[in-house]
Amino acid sequence: MNNRAEVSQYLDDGIRQCTKAKNKFILAPYFEDLHWMLLVICVSSHTIYQFDSCRRDPLRSVLVKSLLNKVLMKMNVKKSALPQWKSVKCAQQEGGVECGYYLMKFMHDIFKTCKEVQDLEKVQKTVAANMPCHTRRKHAECSSSRTAMEDASDNEAAEVEPYLLG
Numbered sequence: 001m002n003n004r005a006e007v008s009q010y011l012d013d014g015i016r017q018c019t020k021a022k023n024k025f026i027l028a029p030y031f032e033d034l035h036w037m038l039l040v041i042c043v044s045s046h047t048i049y050q051f052d053s054c055r056r057d058p059l060r061s062v063l064v065k066s067l068l069n070k071v072l073m074k075m076n077v078k079k080s081a082l083p084q085w086k087s088v089k090c091a092q093q094e095g096g097v098e099c100g101y102y103l104m105k106f107m108h109d110i111f112k113t114c115k116e117v118q119d120l121e122k123v124q125k126t127v128a129a130n131m132p133c134h135t136r137r138k139h140a141e142c143s144s145s146r147t148a149m150e151d152a153s154d155n156e157a158a159e160v161e162p163y164l165l166g
Contacts, residue, residue, distance in 0.1 A: 004067065011064075012071045019043050019075065024117050027110065029103055032063055036099040038106045041068070042117045046076055047084045049120055053093040053102035088120075 018026050018041075026041040038051040039062070048068060052060055065085070072083040093102055114120055 007064065008067045008071065011067055012074070015041065015043060015071055015075065025110075025114070025120065027107055029107075030062070030064065032060075035060075036103045037062075038103050039064075039068075040110065040120060041072075042120070043072065043075060045084075045117050046072060046081065047086060047117075048072075049086050049088050051088050051090050051103070051106040053091060053099050053106075054096075055087065055090075055092060059087050 015026065024042070024044065026043070028039040028041055030037050030039050035054060037053070037060070040049040040051065042049070050059075050062065054060075069082050073081070076083075090106060091102060093099060110120070113122065
């Protein structure tokens with residue numbers, strides 16, 4: 001997708017499909033400036049949660065933000081209200097290359113613990129507490145340990161049924 005119109009249409013179609021399917025939230029892995037982060041879109045609460053393992057101060061500007069705002073405003077009953085963006089205080093990577101791993105860990109924890117939208121607020125506490133050895137030691141020391149995704153069961157993931165954009 002090379003232009004704003006295509007991206008906007010893609011987002012609109014995907015979010016509408018999720019809404020029709022009565023999905024409670026949408027997990028949207030997002031890549032910008034050589035960095036992966038996770039956007040969790042909650043249409044019913046008109047909120048977008050941003051999980052960024054390399055959070056900056058001031059917060060990272062997300063290029064797709066204006067497009068997501070526009071799409072969600074069209075779907076909102078109030079029409080004029082911008083969606084609320086929440087930066088989740090999640091585990092932070094120590095190096096410069098672990099963002100993809102953290103994104104998968106965030107998704108795993110959401111699949112495993114979130115049955116309702118309000119449960120997303122709880123994830124920030126569990127993500128930071130449950131990060132494996134990558135946050136404490138160099139990657140090479142951890143290569144023999146199981147990944148978080150290997151521990152996930154199909155039943156846990158099936159209970160949430162989010163739609164993955166991407």
